[in-house]
Amino acid sequence: MSDTISDYYAALDRLKQRKAKINNDTVALAAGRKKGSIKKSRPQFIALIQAIEEAQKEVVRPEVVIADRLEQARGNAKDIQRRLDASLARELALVREVFRLRKELAVLRGGNVVPFHSPTQAAGVEQ
Structure with missing residues (x-):
């Protein structure tokens, strides 16, 4: 035996x-x-x-290792998605602010306010 x-x-x-x-x-x-x-x-x-x-x-089974890597990748994907959503929200807020400022500038330019410099002088181009 x-x-x-x-x-x-x-x-x-x-x-x-x-x-x-x-x-x-x-x-x-x-x-x-x-x-x-x-x-x-x-x-x-x-x-x-x-x-x-x-x-x-x-014995470390490959299924366990693969499952751990998959869970880590899912966590990374969730983190990346969260960061992407936050950056898109910031960008949208900035676009709204630019739009609001452009409307305000259009109102100011359309009224009795005269800019000190012409747009070409403001950009650094001499006349």
């Missing part, structure tokens, strides 16, 4: 190196045995089952 147990441990080591999914069934299949051959009710497998559980904790 110890030869069988050593086959299971060798299969567990191979799965760890490949960073594959590790559970009782995958270890059994990798050892060339049937799925479900590692049972908790069999006392000879207690240490093996504990080693499999430890290996599950050690």
Whole structure:
């Protein structure tokens, strides 16, 4: 029976190196045995089952890493969207202010107010 147990441990080591999914069934299949051959009710497998559980904790599964990266990307997208909305709101406020000032300037120019300089002199062009 110890030869069988050593086959299971060798299969567990191979799965760890490949960073594959590790559970009782995958270890059994990798050892060339049937799925479900590692049972908790069999006392000879207690240490093996504990080693499999430890290996599950050690192996970083790509699904977990991808899920973490996806969640981070979603958070970044939300932050970028929030910043974009804030900048658009500022721009809209500035456009409204420019529009209001242009209307006020048109009223002032249309009335009895005469500008001190002609528009070309204000732009720095000499006549």
